Amino acid sequence: MKTSPLLLAAVLLSACEKKSEAPPPQPLPVTVAQPVKREVTIYRDFPATLAGAQQVEIRARVRGILSLADEDLDFAGNLVEKDTELFIIEPDPYQQATAAAQAAVERAEATRDLKQKTFERISKAGKSRAVSELDVEIAAAELAEAEAAVAQAKAQLNESVLTEDYTLIKAPISGRMSRLLVDPGNLVGATESTLLATIIDDSVMYAYFEVPERPLIRFLERRTADKENEPVYQSDIRLKLADGSIYDKPGKIDYIENEVDPATRTARVRAVFPNDDHQLAAGLYGLVGYPAGPNPENVTEKEAFVVPSSCILRDIGGNFVWVVDDQNIVRRRAVETGDSVEKPDQDPNKPKELETVVNKGLDGTERIIVSGLQRAREGAPVTPVPAEQAAKAEE
Structure with missing residues (x-):
């Protein structure tokens, strides 16, 4: 039986079409991770100036030529x-x-x-009518005058002793001396109390900073009548110095001004830091960091969801992340974000990783795209790879 040429041509054409059909493309891989809920400490930084716990001016209180109490001591x-x-x-x-x-x-x-003896003698004579009553009164008045003269002389002596004590100047407090502002051999105290030097007790340092009205309201919300048990006073205050380093000893707030300045709408607050090893000096600039909760609307909340900062995107609709649903389809998820913090327990040899607090929009079950964001678009199918698996593959 002969095959029809037309039928043979149709079979060959069909075979060629089947051979040319390519398999459908596989969805592109993306790295996903779930948001982590953990305790987060956010520091609200305020510019501050440091001052010693005590600062005293040493002045000459008497007139004379100045000299050092110990010529060999600098x-x-x-x-x-x-x-x-x-x-x-x-x-x-x-x-x-x-x-x-x-x-x-x-x-x-x-x-x-002498007046006492005279008064006693005249008083005795007055009892026997040997002298007049007027003589007795005159003797009593002279005795009272002599006693007042003694009191006046003693007061002048005390003043002289006090003035003499001013000639020897001692350190009024323990602390660090400034340079001498007047060289020995100069006349001091001629027309005014000459400033000789200053001394600062820097074993404890105060950091003074201004808190604007709105953050101050959060401070006051945590204030109680009992200062010893008040959270705002017990907080571990962080001090960041001008070179970016963090002072290794935490401080605490010990004073909040009792009124808001109507001109600046701020209140002065003071934090105190230990400085036993004298790493800090009066006059230094720093940032005082007050530890606060991750959500400014709820100061008592300590935990929050965090995601890698790199996966937070923004468009005209606001902040969002890409999530992968149960069918491995990419979906846009709007989120409300807070501050960014460093990821804890990082390898010091690797670059620091930042995480961003997400206050609204996530419940912790989402698979968020953290790598391969350039492949994500709404409705696109993807192949999700867990972050732990991707990390092991890189190793």
Whole structure:
């Protein structure tokens, strides 16, 4: 039986069409991960200036030639203990004035003793009518005058002793001395209390910063009547220095001003930091970081969902992430984001990874595309690869 040429041609054409059909493309792979819910600490940073716990100006309170209490001791820039002798201001004239005041007391006491004996003698004679009553009253008045003279002389002596004490200047507090502002040998205290140096107690440092009105309301929400148990005062305050380094000792707030400045709409707040090893100095600039919850609308909430910051995208509709549904189809998911934080427990040899807080839009079950974002588009099929599997494949 012969095959029809027309039928043979149809069979050959059909075979060629089947051979030319290509298999459908496989969905492109993307790396996915679920959002992680963990405790997040967000620091609200405020510019601050550091100051010592105490700062005292050392001034000359008497007139005279200045000299050092110890010629061999260099005070400038060094730590000194309280009551360390620092300066002497020409004590000789004041010692002589004290000696003269002491002599005046002794003279007044001698006069008083004489008046006392005279009064006793006249009083005894007055009882026997040997002298008039007026003589007795005059003797009593002279005795009272002598006693007042003694009191006045003693007051002048005390003043002289106090003034003499001013000639020896001691450190009023323990702390670090500044340079000498007046060289020894100069006349000081001639027309005013000459500033000789300053001393700062930097064992404890204060950081003063201004808190705007809105964040201050959050502070006040956490304030209670009991300062010792108040969360706002017990918080671990972070200090970031001008070079970007973080001071290794946390501080705490110990004072909030009792009113808001109507001109700036801010209130001054003070944080205190230990400085036993003297790593901080008065006048330094820093950022005081107040630890707050991840959600500014709920200050008591400590946990939040976080996702890699690189997977947060934005368009005219706002922030969103790409998620893969149960059918492995890409879907857009709108989210409300918060601050970004560093991922904890990172390898110090690798670049730092940032995570972004997601306050709304996720429930923790989503498969979020964290790598291969350029392949994602609404409704596109993909092949999801878990992040752990992708990491092992890279190794």
